[in-house]
Amino acid sequence: MSRKGTDWMRETAPGVWSGVIGEPEGVSPLEWMGKEPLADALAAMETAGLPFALGELTVERRKGWTLLRIPLEEDEPLYGLGLQLMRMNHRGRTRFLRVNSDPKQDTGESHAPVPLLISARGYGILADTSRVVTFHCGSTVPRTESFTAERTPDRNTDSSWRATPVSPFLELRLPPEGCRIVLFAGPTPLDAVRRYTLWSGGGALPPRWGLGFWHRVPTLYTASEAANEALEFRRRGFPCDVIGLEPGWHSASYPVTYEWARERFPDPAAFVKELGSHGFRINLWEHPYVSPQAGIYPALEPYAGTHGVWGGIAPDYTVPEAQAVYQRQHEDEHVAIGISGYKHDECDGSELTNHAWMFPAHAEFPSGLDGEQMRQLYGLLFQKMTDDLYRRCNRRTYGLVRASGAGAAPMPYVLYSDLYDHRQFVRALCSASFSGLLWTPEVRKAVSEEDWVRRMQTVVFSPLAMLNAWGDGTKPWSFPGTEALIRHCLELRMRLLPYFYTAFARYRYEGVPPFRAMPLVEGFAEAAAAYRESVRHTKTTLNTTDGAYGKTAVREWDDQYMAGDDLLVAPLFAGETSRDVLLPPGGWYGLDSGVRCEGGGVVRLDCPLGHLPVFVREGAVIPLMPALPHVPKPGAKVPVEWCHFGNTPGRGVLYDDDGETFDYEDGRQVWLTAEVIRGDDGRWKGTSTVERGGAETSYLYGLPTWRYGLERLPESP
Amino acid sequence: MSRKGTDWMRETAPGVWSGVIGEPEGVSPLEWMGKEPLADALAAMETAGLPFALGELTVERRKGWTLLRIPLEEDEPLYGLGLQLMRMNHRGRTRFLRVNSDPKQDTGESHAPVPLLISARGYGILADTSRVVTFHCGSTVPRTESFTAERTPDRNTDSSWRATPVSPFLELRLPPEGCRIVLFAGPTPLDAVRRYTLWSGGGALPPRWGLGFWHRVPTLYTASEAANEALEFRRRGFPCDVIGLEPGWHSASYPVTYEWARERFPDPAAFVKELGSHGFRINLWEHPYVSPQAGIYPALEPYAGTHGVWGGIAPDYTVPEAQAVYQRQHEDEHVAIGISGYKHDECDGSELTNHAWMFPAHAEFPSGLDGEQMRQLYGLLFQKMTDDLYRRCNRRTYGLVRASGAGAAPMPYVLYSDLYDHRQFVRALCSASFSGLLWTPEVRKAVSEEDWVRRMQTVVFSPLAMLNAWGDGTKPWSFPGTEALIRHCLELRMRLLPYFYTAFARYRYEGVPPFRAMPLVEGFAEAAAAYRESVRHTKTTLNTTDGAYGKTAVREWDDQYMAGDDLLVAPLFAGETSRDVLLPPGGWYGLDSGVRCEGGGVVRLDCPLGHLPVFVREGAVIPLMPALPHVPKPGAKVPVEWCHFGNTPGRGVLYDDDGETFDYEDGRQVWLTAEVIRGDDGRWKGTSTVERGGAETSYLYGLPTWRYGLERLPESP
Known part of the structure; x- marks a missing residue:
């Protein structure tokens, strides 16, 4: 069966087309989120069409899959697909969009594999499904016409040979039963991202304190140890707004109880109140798998899936009764005493991580969802449930989550990972901005003073500025020689708070990501093209993940980003004292150096350790x-x-x-x-x-x- | 739907039970191979039953999958599943058995993911399907009974906590349409492996020259450069039997023509004859994707899949007409002039490798197979076609292949990989022996003289002793200070040839792998258990891939193996001068040191660089x-x-x-x-x-x- 896009897609909002293929099964991410599009904001955007006719979009259905095909231009970068640490431009790659807690390989798997692709041509396509889908981003070459000898280079002798020939198609392998497809018009990639965000309900606006500095204390700290460490920030003059508690606050963890460990926290309410009086909020780590030792275990057991995790149950929170049990306990024991929010860990399990701990894809849940669907949705369930909880109290929350998906833009949750490569962390910040996601390049430890400072310089220009010392026991002053530099970073974070908070308000109301990758910036494409032309005939060592076959890989500029409208962050990595930066058109000043550079091309940034690798726009x-x-x-x-x-x-x-x-x-x-x-x-x-x-x-x-x-x-x- | 194993499994050969679940689609690996079981050899084995009743095996069928469940004992290691570089014992892991040319992560994906599991309890289970299957090797914990607080450790405080709790079940996620299941009785793991091998048609018996030394020359070498390099072996007194030519022998490569590059090989027949007169055989590299420049392209095009690879076609060789075209050309242009065999490269593509080059899973082929099935079968197709070609001339071949699967035991092909970790290479040698596969830990280059010697010491005790210099241009004498040591290794390979050839004959006739992992050796389990007991209360740095959570990982002894019945190889890796070796019961002599050790436990081997890390059995x-x-x-x-x-x-x-x-x-x-x-x-x-x-x-x-x-x-x- 094959059909064209004209007869099943219709424009449901200005610049947004939607249509259903087949008969989707189970709840989809957007259905679960249940947010209304911000219709007024969408209507306020310039009208725009798609860069292709709907009739060019074809669907084929087979027993095992549904295939959606869209033509590609020869030079059309493809961005998005959620949080991606290994690559920002997916053109020429196949992306397997399965949730994975340990996404070490460049396959598309991720903590937050959002099936939303943003084309540089200026449109977006979303597959709203809780099943794993595969995006072939110009990685398949159908024999739509005969291959010819003339067009086939000989790798023996031809250096222009490429492992992946240019493909004329984007192919989406969708679930056999089908799913909803949504298209977002441009005309620019940023416009497509904005339409997606507004259509999802608008971006998250965190509480103001969420944009202060965060510090997570070692896992087995007692209340008094945690309080002492918090007050040390005040004594030393380091700003801090949030103290995070790790597994040890639970009476038992892995599986968890959600109940306080009384031997370490004899009076949780007093602890929260005491720290609150010093201006600290408390954030609690948790995960989804409920211990038989938990008081709510008997109430949740009827709603559990067929398979356990770490000896606990995995409840099906798409069932309202299960939600109610979870929310009531959290409200009574945490929210009511002033807990500010959660860090939702371990909700990103897949069956293929190094340690197999997640329920399998063939697990079955009371609502009828299977394990594959529940794993893809799990991060969204906890974000929504806890956001709703705080919303009911008319308090905003801000927290962390290790799994996310489509429709998460309105959720005040920031992604993180157990991986720790600084360059990948910056790429993640860039890639997340295409998909309505927030990411923190959290600092945990460092191999050197230089590494420590460079990581701190990055994290204070991110959605959540955090030192996560749960396992390493570090403090901002752990590297004594850098104490002044780190204090400078944290103070700058506080000084910029009005600016960052405003950037988030634009995210909320206009769909503009507060931190965003360069392809979402006006003038980027032209400046990048000019740079490519200038280096076409020179040998350069490029910052690229391409190895093996690639000879003249294109620099993607996935190592720099905009923080709000007027600050451009170009992180340096340990070992570097200078780097190339692509500047959009206009004048730019080094934030610490005061040196003015003319944009619209690439400049060399010399950046000693004491300088922030940040430019400010002339006229800001x-x-x-x-x-x-x-x-x-x-x-x-x-x-x-x-x-x-x-x-x-x-x-x-x-x-x-x-x-x-x-x-x-x-x-x-x-x-x-x-x-x-x-x-x-x-x-x-x-x-x-x-x-x-x-x-x-x-x-x-x-x-x-x-x-x-x-x-x-x-x-x- | 759920049913027990009793009503659909029956004993089809002594100690072999077979049954079909559902209605399998397309050709299966064993159907493709089409070999008759060696009935006499099977009958000659001791009769044995399975360690569980057939009724304990249950099948559940759902829309998207078929699930087979078998009970596990609490302490039951699970081996096999094809070539596995990252892990030998899969207990507690989920193994996703998809062909993958770049298997860097420990997911089960592999060049040769054979869906055959060998339990230490003494049985084997095979899923004979060309679809990807998932083996949950005790990695899923169904809630068959309520979890209890008593049995749930608290990770906060309990060091006995494990990421993967003990699961009582092996679960196989099979294709929704079903597949054939085959069970092999023990009583030992080696017996199960033997039954599988004999049932597959017996092991491969290579020609004697295949067990000599192999050398592959740089890819763009001309005939005279290749001949000069070959003769340098004779001048320097290094044994060598086979010279391998890499892509440059083709008139065009990636895609390939299978035709000689006349500018480099003006007279191929004369080249083969000249080298033959000096005792060399010639092996040709190739891959499956046919260039429009190839003479056979027009004849193959009608049998090609819907998607191309590198601008070439991917023929469907399950169609006899396509086979005939390929075989005739190979016979006329290679076999007839004396070419001894092939290296089948790149037949292990999947869509998720770093460079996307393979046809996708949704490709369609004239026979009705889809891309997923064809990818799982592709390595087997080329092995069978070229083996048949030589068989028709009554000449044995021996070659290399980068993909394999179930039923490959009779094929005279040896697996290899672009990965290059020495320790992983040894583990691969061990793991391959459970699944009717052969593996070469080929040498390509080295970071030091020590690394060079240690790798050579391993490769001469493997199914194929090869230096693959296609990209690095190394020769056995590349590290001058080690020339005598390397000559010693290569000479020993030749001296042991009667011994190795006999080991292969036992593989052919009795199903005993010529190189085999320790769990296939009598007395191993007892010696390993005694060792575990002895170190239970000591802190030891173990050779293990376990990180993060594992605290007292069990040593698997996947870094040593038997070569034939009487030689035990315990490779050292660069940086080591000694290591622990588990010796089976009996007396053992250091092959170079002459030091006698008593087996049945673990001994410390001191092994200077000049000594081979090999023991010989007393009484051999x-x-x-x-x-x-x-x-x-x-x-x-x-x-x-x-x-x-x-x-x-x-x-x-x-x-x-x-x-x-x-x-x-x-x-x-x-x-x-x-x-x-x-x-x-x-x-x-x-x-x-x-x-x-x-x-x-x-x-x-x-x-x-x-x-x-x-x-x-x-x-x-």
């Missing part, structure tokens, strides 16, 4: 606040300083709300615009105006001060 | 021949020397035939037994008698000479 007007020890409590006011960079007029934005609740959804929020122009007297002049928003002109911030014509980051006041 | 009577430059041509005679080791009476076996043809299948062969006893005068006395065989008492060998009571390897005469 960035709101900074003081480097407080932690985010102020509701009601407090802090000064805000608008910092204007360079020698051209500029513009900046500041979003503000109460930072803690969902009242912003009822209009209790404000957007300020800062405009800097040169007055008739030749002096800079700044004005801030309320662009849109509710009754108040500010929640957190006092009246602004101004700095003009900066070339580098000003000292902290 | 091993036939040696002189270290000739190459295997003699038919009609020549060489002396044979029976070497008796140690201080006990002994026994040895020598098989002999013409070494080149299949006449041995018509009885033109001889088995000699050597018996050494102590005479009444206290002196050793040896007798050799014809045990069974044809008219002649010897083909290659002259009258034997004797050496008695040896403690170490005698010098070459």
Whole structure:
């Protein structure tokens, strides 16, 4: 059976086409999330079509699979497919989108394999299914016409030979029963990402404290050890907002109880309150597999799958009764005493990891889902359940999760991994931005002072700035020679909080990822093409994962990214003192060096260890606040300083709300615009105006001060 | 649907039960091979039953899969599943048995993932299907009874915690349409392997020259460069029997033509003849994907799959017409001029390798097979087609292949890999022996002289002793300081040829693998258990792939193996000067050191670089021949020397035939037994008698000479 796309796809929102192939089975990720598209925001986007006619999209169905085929252009990079640590551009590769907790090979498997592909041609395609799908990203060459001798290079003698010939098709191998397909128009890749995000319900807006610094303490710490370590941050003057507890807070772990270990935490409520009085929130580690020692075990057992994990049960939380049991216990024992959120670990098991611990694909669950489906959905279940829990209390949460999928954009959860390659961590930050995902390149340990500083410089420019010392027992001051540099990083994180919080508000309302890969930046494609042309005939060592066969691999610029609209982060890795950076058009200043570079091409960045590898856009007007020890409590006011960079007029934005609740959804929020122009007297002049928003002109911030014509980051006041 | 094993399995040969679940689709590996079981040899084995009742084996069928379940004992190691580089005992793991050309992770994927599991309890189970199957080797824990708090350790505090709890079941996830299941009785694991091998048609008996030394020359060598390099072996006195040509012999490669590159090989027949006159055979590299530039392309195109590879076609050789085209061309242009065999490369593609080049699983082939099935079968197709080709000329071949599967035991092909970890290479040699596979730990290059020597010491004790210099241009004398040591290794290979050839004859007729892992050796289980007991309370650094969670991993002894019945090889790896060796019961002598060790436990082997890490069994009577430059041509005679080791009476076996043809299948062969006893005068006395065989008492060998009571390897005469 073969059919064209015209008769089953229809436009369901501006620039969004949707259609169902076959008869999908079980709940899909988007059905589970159940969020309404942000229709107004979608409608506010420019109208756009797809870069191909729907009739060019064909579907074939066989007994074992459904195949969807879309034509590709010869030079069409393909991005997305969720969190990908090994590769950002998947053109020429086959991607097997199975959840995998240990994604060491470049197969597409991942903690969060979102079946959403973003083409550089300016469109996106989503397969909304809880089954594993395979994207052949121009990796298959159907014999649609005869091969010819002329077009076949001889590897013996022809250096232009490539392992993967150019394929004219993107092929999606979908479940045999079918699934829903959704197409997102551009015209740019960023527009396609925005449409996906808005259609999923908009991006996550974390509570303000979520953007402070996080520290996770060693797993078996007692309440007093954890409190001592937290207070050490205050004594040493390192900002910190969240203390994370690891497995040891449970009365038993692997499987877990969700109950406090009274020998280590005799009075959890007092512990949370005490640390709260010092400005700390508490985040709790957990995983899905419930111990027979847990009080809720008997209530959950009827809803468990056929197979256990670590001697515990794997409940089917798509059953409302099971959800209720989990949520009630969490509400009573954690949320009610002030716990701020969770780290959902181990929900990304697959059967092929080094240690087999996950339930198998053939496990069966009370709702009718099988193990394959439940594994693909599991990370989403916990995100949704705990987000709902806090939403019911009108408190925002922010946490961590090791598995995610389609439709996760509205979820205030940040992905992480047990892998630890710094370069891969940066690539993950880039790749996540195509798929409505957030990622933290968490710091755990370092092989050297240099490695320590370089990793910290990256993590403070990420969705969640965290030192995870659960196993290594590190502290920000663990490498004494770097203490000042690390303090500088953490303080900068706090100073930039108004800027980052605003970036997240744009994610929430406009679908623009707060941290984003270069292909999502205007002018990137042209600058990258110019660079390719310039090095075409030179031998260069490229930063690439291509080995073996590839001779002239293309640099993907998957080692740098935008943090908000005006900061470009180009991390250095241990061993480097300089690197190439691709700058979008315009002027750019080294944040620490003050050196101005002209964009629209590639520049060489010399970056000693003490300098942040960050550029600021000329004309940026960035709101900074003081480097407080932690985010102020509701009601407090802090000064805000608008910092204007360079020698051209500029513009900046500041979003503000109460930072803690969902009242912003009822209009209790404000957007300020800062405009800097040169007055008739030749002096800079700044004005801030309320662009849109509710009754108040500010929640957190006092009246602004101004700095003009900066070339580098000003000292902290 | 669920049913028990009693109503669909029946005993089809002594100790072999077979039954079909469902309605299998397409040709299975054993159907493709089409070999008759060696009924007489099977009948000659002791009768035995299975260690469980057939009724304990259950089958469940669902829409997407068929599940077969067999009970496991708590302490029951599980071996086999084809070539496995990362692990020999799969207990507690899930094995995804898909062909994969780059099996870097421990998932079960492999060049040769044979769905045959050998339990230490003494049975084997085979899923005869060309689809990918998953073996859950005690990695799934069904909730057959409620979990209890008592049986659930707390990882916070209990060091006995394990990532994978003990599972009571082996679960096979089979294709939804079903497949044939075959069970092989023991009582020992070796017996199960023997039954599988005999039932598959018996093991491969290579031509005698195949057991000499092999050297593959750089890919773009011309005929005269290849000839010069071959003759350099003669000038320097290094034995060599086979020269391998790599892609450059083709007129175009990737895709290939199977035609000679006339600019490099102007007169192939003369080249083969010239080298033949110096005692060299020529082996040709090839792969399956046919170039439009090939003369046979138009004839093959009608039988090609829907997807191309490297701009060439992937023919469906299950279609007899396609086979005929391939075989005729190979016969005319290679076999007829004296080419001795092939190296079948790249037939192990999967869609998830780093470079996507293989046809996808959804490719379709004229016979009705899909891409998944064809990929699982492809290595077998080429082995069978080329073996048949030589068989028709009554000439034996011996070659290399990078993919294999079930039923391959009778095929004279040896597996290899682009991976190159020495320790993994030894493990592969061990693991292959459970599944009717042969493996070469080929040498290509080395990081040091030590690494070079240690790798050579391993490869000369393997099914195919080869230096593969296609990309590195190495020669046996590339590390000048080691030249004498390497010559010693290669000469020993030649001297042991009667012994190795006899080991292969036992493989052919009795199903006993010529090189085999320790669990296939009598007394291993007891010695290993005694060792485990002895180290239970000591902290030891173990050779194990277990990381992360495993605290007291069990040593698997997958780094040593038997070569024939009487030599135990315990390779050292660069950086080591000594190692632990588990010796089966009896006395053992260091082959070079002459030091006697008592077996039945673990001994420490001190092994300087100049010593081979090999033990010889006390009482062994091993036939040696002189270290000739190459295997003699038919009609020549060489002396044979029976070497008796140690201080006990002994026994040895020598098989002999013409070494080149299949006449041995018509009885033109001889088995000699050597018996050494102590005479009444206290002196050793040896007798050799014809045990069974044809008219002649010897083909290659002259009258034997004797050496008695040896403690170490005698010098070459």
